[in-house]
Structure formats: structure tokens, C-alpha cells
Amino acid sequence: MRTFPLLGLAASVLALLLVGCSSGPPVDVDLTNGEWSAMSRQQQDAVTDGAVTEREYTAGYEAYVSCLADHGYEVEEFGRPSTIYQFGVPDAAVVEGADAECYELHFRHVDDGWQLAHPSDDEPVKAILRRCLEAEGLGTEGTEAELADRIDATGLGFIGCMEAFG
Amino acid sequence: MTYTDRTPALALLSRLGVALVASAFILTSLTAGAPSGGLMNPLVGSSRAQCDIFNTAYGVSSSTSAATSVENSGCGHAKAKLKYTRNGKAHWTGWVTKAGNASIVVPVGGRGTVGNHDVQGKGDLFKKRFPFAS
Numbered sequence: 001m002r003t004f005p006l007l008g009l010a011a012s013v014l015a016l017l018l019v020g021c022s023s024g025p026p027v028d029v030d031l032t033n034g035e036w037s038a039m040s041r042q043q044q045d046a047v048t049d050g051a052v053t054e055r056e057y058t059a060g061y062e063a064y065v066s067c068l069a070d071h072g073y074e075v076e077e078f079g080r081p082s083t084i085y086q087f088g089v090p091d092a093a094v095v096e097g098a099d100a101e102c103y104e105l106h107f108r109h110v111d112d113g114w115q116l117a118h119p120s121d122d123e124p125v126k127a128i129l130r131r132c133l134e135a136e137g138l139g140t141e142g143t144e145a146e147l148a149d150r151i152d153a154t155g156l157g158f159i160g161c162m163e164a165f166g
Numbered sequence: 167m168t169y170t171d172r173t174p175a176l177a178l179l180s181r182l183g184v185a186l187v188a189s190a191f192i193l194t195s196l197t198a199g200a201p202s203g204g205l206m207n208p209l210v211g212s213s214r215a216q217c218d219i220f221n222t223a224y225g226v227s228s229s230t231s232a233a234t235s236v237e238n239s240g241c242g243h244a245k246a247k248l249k250y251t252r253n254g255k256a257h258w259t260g261w262v263t264k265a266g267n268a269s270i271v272v273p274v275g276g277r278g279t280v281g282n283h284d285v286q287g288k289g290d291l292f293k294k295r296f297p298f299a300s
Contacts, residue, residue: 030239074250076257079275081271084260084262085258085260086260086273087259087260088250088252088257088258088259089247089257089258089260090255090256090257090261091255091256091258094249094258094280099258103261111260111261111263112243112245112263115262115263115264116243116263116264116265116296120262120270120271122273124273125271125273144271148269148271151269152269158269162271
């Protein structure tokens with residue numbers, strides 16, 4: 001009879017070990033096991049609740065830049081004129097794979113989650129879109145996304161607008 | 167005396183082994199069908215298989231911005247990044263991400279000459295790199 005407490009303890013320990021060793025994402029996170037296992041613990045924690053905070057977005061960006069520095073690549077940083085960080089990665093980092101490695105590890109899914117929840121509203125881009133809409137006698141008020149949707153809806157051609165009025 | 171002490175210990179170990187195997191089997195069965203399991207989930211698998219690019223256009227705007235219009239099937243979002251050259255050195259921008267079929271503008275204001283263009287979507291089949299025609 002004294003063996004039952006021990007069996008229970010063993011089963012509990014095993015359950016904890018198996019759960020702890022699980023490599024897959026939480027059930028409600030739409031990522032594959034491969035994507036999940038390629039992410040840092042910091043990035044996993046950031047996307048687990050389905051929403052990326054300002055602090056998590058910035059931490060992910062900084063970890064990505066730091067990772068590239070560890071590989072010997074200096075990122076050109078242009079600040080944050082809109083909702084997202086703007087920067088430049090040396091071509092060699094892209095060609096040799098360090099950019100993809102660091103992005104997957106630290107930033108990719110945080111970056112996606114942040115941008116989808118906070119669409120860019122870039123003034124220089126909006127200025128181009130407004131000129132295009134104005135030339136057609138259409139309204140020029142709204143966010144970058146609203147202006148782009150208006151152009152798409154009227155069949156002006158988004159690419160044509162950019163080429164003609166940029 | 168020593169022999170009789172070992173017998174219950176061996177029996178306990180045997181029972182523990184059975185319990186461990188049973189627990190592992192039950193937990194494996196419970197976790198195998200998790201929706202996030204990628205290939206284990208037919209819905210996720212089919213969704214990703216349908217995610218493909220079928221129409222992409224590009225535009226360059228006076229070295230201030232470049233735009234791409236991306237149509238896709240089944241992708242939750244599309245992404246684009248640009249290669250540009252400044253002071254003789256080639257760099258890539260970060261990814262700009264939009265939901266679904268998207269018109270994506272990648273700002274490169276003042277950074278130099280725009281070179282080529284990388285477009286991706288969430289899905290393994292959706293990863294292509296294009297040079298600008300111009």
C-alpha cells in the first residue's frame with residue numbers, strides 16, 4: 001500500500017517532465033512546432049498571449065539588433081518615424097544568413113504581431129497617396145491604410161500612384 | 167537478510183516502470199492532436215498549402231518609397247523588404263507586414279538607390295525574391 005504515494009509522485013514528476021520538454025507552441029498560438037522551436041524564450045513569451053506590447057516589440061527589436069552585432073554586422077538605425085522601427089541590415093548579413101537566423105530567433109513573430117495590430121501611418125507615404133487621390137478629385141483624409149484602400153477601391157492602381165506621384 | 171530486503175524494492179521499481187510507461191502513453195495521446203502541431207493538424211496543413219502568391223506588382227517612388235501590391239491565397243499576412251544602396255554599400259530594410267492581400271509601402275526615404283525586393287507571406291510556399299524591373 002505504501003507504494004501508491006510513490007507511484008503518484010512518479011507519475012506527477014513524469015507529467016511535469018513531459019510538459020516541460022514539450023517543443024510545440026500553446027494550442028491557441030498559430031505557429032508550427034518548427035517555428036516555435038526556432039524562437040528565443042523571450043519571443044515565445046511575447047507571442048503566447050496573442051498580443052505584442054510596446055515593451056515586447058522594443059525588446060525583440062533590440063535583441064535582433066544585438067544578435068546581428070554578435071555576428072559582426074552593424075545595423076543602420078533610422079529611429080521610429082511611424083509605428084515601426086526603421087533600419088538597414090548589411091547585404092552580407094542577408095546573403096550569409098545571419099539576418100534570417102536572428103530575425104527568426106528574436107523578432108519575426110513579435111514584429112508580425114506588432115505591425116498587424118499597429119499599421120504604419122507614415123507621413124511621407126501619405127503625402128504621395130494624397131497627391132494621387134487629389135488628382136482624381138477624391139478625398140485625401142485618413143490614415144495610410146485608409147488612403148491605400150481608397151486607391152485600391154477606385155481602381156487607380158496603387159503602383160501607378162506611387163510611380164506617378166512619388 | 168539482504169536478499170529479502172531487495173525483493174520489495176524490485177517489485178516497487180517494476181510497478182514504477184509500468185506507471186511511467188502508462189503515463190507517457192496517456193500524455194502522448196493527449197498532446198498528439200493539439201491544433202498547433204503543424205503537420206499533425208490537417209486544418210493548419212491545408213491552410214498553409216493554399217498560401218501562395220499569384221499576383222505581385224512593384225513601383226519605385228523617387229527613392230523615397232517603394233510599393234508592392236501583393237495578392238495571395240490563404241495567407242494571413244504578406245511581407246516585403248527592399249534592398250537599397252547608400253554610400254556605395256548595399257543594405258536591406260526591415261520587413262513591412264500587412265494583413266492578407268495587401269498594398270505594402272516600404273519607406274526608404276533618403277537612404278539611396280532602391281535595388282531589389284523580397285516578398286514573403288506567412289506560409290512555407292510563399293517566399294520569393296524579385297528584382298525591380300526598373
